[in-house]
Amino acid sequence: MTANSVLSRPASRRPLTWGTPLTYALALAVAAVSIAPIVYVIVGGFRTTPQIVADPAGLPDPWVWDNYARVLTQSDFWRQAFNSAVIALGTTLGVVVLGLCAAFVIARYTFRGREALHTFFTLGLLFPAGAAILPLYLMLRDLNLINSYYAVILPQVAFSLPITIVILRPFLSAIPRELEDAAAIDGADRLGFLWRIVLPLSRPALVTVGILAFVASWNAFLLPLLVLGDANLHTLPLGVQNFSSQYTTDTAGVLAFTSLAMLPALLFFTLAEKQIVGGLQGAVKG
Amino acid sequence: MTSTDQTRFPAGGVSAPPAGLRPAARPSARRAQTRRKWYEIVGLTTPALVVYVTFVLVPMGFAFYYSLFRWRGVGPPTEYVGFKNYVLAFQDPIFLDALRNNAIVVFGSLLIQGPIALGVALLLNRRFRGRSTFRLLAFVPYVLAEVTVGIMWKLILTGDGTVDVLLRAVGLGGFVQAWLADLDVVIWTLLFVLTWKYVGFAIILLLAGLSNVPDELTEAAAIDGASWWQIQRHITLPLLGPTIRIWMFLSMIGSLQVFDVVWVTSVPAVRSLGASATMATYMVDNGFFARLWGYGNAVAVILFVISFVAALLFQRFLLRRDIEGAITRRAN
Numbered sequence: 001m002t003a004n005s006v007l008s009r010p011a012s013r014r015p016l017t018w019g020t021p022l023t024y025a026l027a028l029a030v031a032a033v034s035i036a037p038i039v040y041v042i043v044g045g046f047r048t049t050p051q052i053v054a055d056p057a058g059l060p061d062p063w064v065w066d067n068y069a070r071v072l073t074q075s076d077f078w079r080q081a082f083n084s085a086v087i088a089l090g091t092t093l094g095v096v097v098l099g100l101c102a103a104f105v106i107a108r109y110t111f112r113g114r115e116a117l118h119t120f121f122t123l124g125l126l127f128p129a130g131a132a133i134l135p136l137y138l139m140l141r142d143l144n145l146i147n148s149y150y151a152v153i154l155p156q157v158a159f160s161l162p163i164t165i166v167i168l169r170p171f172l173s174a175i176p177r178e179l180e181d182a183a184a185i186d187g188a189d190r191l192g193f194l195w196r197i198v199l200p201l202s203r204p205a206l207v208t209v210g211i212l213a214f215v216a217s218w219n220a221f222l223l224p225l226l227v228l229g230d231a232n233l234h235t236l237p238l239g240v241q242n243f244s245s246q247y248t249t250d251t252a253g254v255l256a257f258t259s260l261a262m263l264p265a266l267l268f269f270t271l272a273e274k275q276i277v278g279g280l281q282g283a284v285k286g
Numbered sequence: 287m288t289s290t291d292q293t294r295f296p297a298g299g300v301s302a303p304p305a306g307l308r309p310a311a312r313p314s315a316r317r318a319q320t321r322r323k324w325y326e327i328v329g330l331t332t333p334a335l336v337v338y339v340t341f342v343l344v345p346m347g348f349a350f351y352y353s354l355f356r357w358r359g360v361g362p363p364t365e366y367v368g369f370k371n372y373v374l375a376f377q378d379p380i381f382l383d384a385l386r387n388n389a390i391v392v393f394g395s396l397l398i399q400g401p402i403a404l405g406v407a408l409l410l411n412r413r414f415r416g417r418s419t420f421r422l423l424a425f426v427p428y429v430l431a432e433v434t435v436g437i438m439w440k441l442i443l444t445g446d447g448t449v450d451v452l453l454r455a456v457g458l459g460g461f462v463q464a465w466l467a468d469l470d471v472v473i474w475t476l477l478f479v480l481t482w483k484y485v486g487f488a489i490i491l492l493l494a495g496l497s498n499v500p501d502e503l504t505e506a507a508a509i510d511g512a513s514w515w516q517i518q519r520h521i522t523l524p525l526l527g528p529t530i531r532i533w534m535f536l537s538m539i540g541s542l543q544v545f546d547v548v549w550v551t552s553v554p555a556v557r558s559l560g561a562s563a564t565m566a567t568y569m570v571d572n573g574f575f576a577r578l579w580g581y582g583n584a585v586a587v588i589l590f591v592i593s594f595v596a597a598l599l600f601q602r603f604l605l606r607r608d609i610e611g612a613i614t615r616r617a618n
Contacts (some may be wrong), residue, residue, distance in 0.1 A: 018584035027409060028420075034424050034427055034486070037442060037482075038427075057448045062373040106328070109346070111323070125597075127346060130543030130545055130566050131346070131586050131590040132590070133578070135348040139340075158340065158341035159341070190326060219431035221546040236433075263430065266430075
């Protein structure tokens, strides 16, 4: 409960009370619409395909573990999970490091062209990755990066930079000037200030930005679809798609594979939800 | 730096004065300091700039160049055709279908997700025990991968599948459709799946916006005897304006680019007839898979220009609205 009660304000002045029955009825309806299909997929993975064909809306009878066991003993699944993890971690690291450095300069240095630089990065918000995917593929092909982790990581970092800088800049600007002066008195130059003061202080914003980048990368489909032709480099979304089109008659297997593929994202989000929503509060201040 | 800093740090102290506070006494020292500052600025921004320019800005330039050629992607493009690819695209009924489908998704998402998200956000913004759990559950679809969502709904909506069986069980068998195969129905099915997937994003944003509405305002109104509805209508909603506009903007751009869910959920044959094609799936089908690289890049440029113009118009509209609000408020 403590992990979930994060969205309520830290020191609510009024204690939480039980809501009205209508409130709960509506909230339950919302929850049901959100998770019923997901529960269906997870539970469906415990049935056999003949069971599903005979009664698509039924419950497992008996419960079978075979589908999940089959997926988990497949080397494909683990390799795809590994590839997804490498690419998502690489993307997150790149976004956070490059974004922090650029946002730090824009937020804490006074120089001619600073606003122009900020606008230049913000312009990237108008260049959606979806539209650029074909020329991006051609460019990666010319750079001999096709079928490598970099072919996914580098463009993902690039397209995440604008929003990262937009989120980080106000956060870094808000760090009091006195702290920078105090650091200077203690002998830190501006890079030392970045490393010792800004980095720890901006952890919440960095975590938000990092989580957004990680989840986006973990779920990415279009870019990996085009640039990762080599099946050994396939990520989980590609794996799920391939599995479902390859074994169309094995409905139970597809359900089990799909469930296992969405599990990491669900766990990750449950643990990190506080950070995402907390971090966005600053961003939507308007 | 300020004068007090200078008095605290006379030039030529025993330990080297920190860069940020070095007094500007000697011109050479100041010049070294300025040079050092520029080294830092350039050093810290160059990696981000290089990656950003290379992978975000440059490809769109190339797209325009390639779009002027008839080109199968092998060797350099040589067969210059001018703007013929653009003309061909707007003459292709499938592409026009894709445009119409994108319009359906853009407006359908705004009109359906907006009210739902607002209602759910207001509901989950009330204080009651267990609301954080309900919030978490409402967000879940947004976190799932598009591919997962697509395959999930494809299995559920399949002929004589779960949805059909459930509809028949409650006596609504007459409503059963070929959800993903009927050419007139499929785009609305996709709109439903997209709504299910992305309404959680609107809820997250709106809840974040709602948490910025000061309790003092709503409490004061409650003391003055305003009902819950009156408070939402006259205090919360107006203060939520900027958040709603940010969401509308992001939703619009996302809807114009929509690819993953459509690609995974819809059958290729249905897509190739245009019934479930969007600009992005049309572009990938023709450019990447059919290897019509010049043509595909022309579609990419069209998609980009439409998104760009829509974004600029929206921002201009927003900007005007917000400025007007500020001015009238000041005048009052």
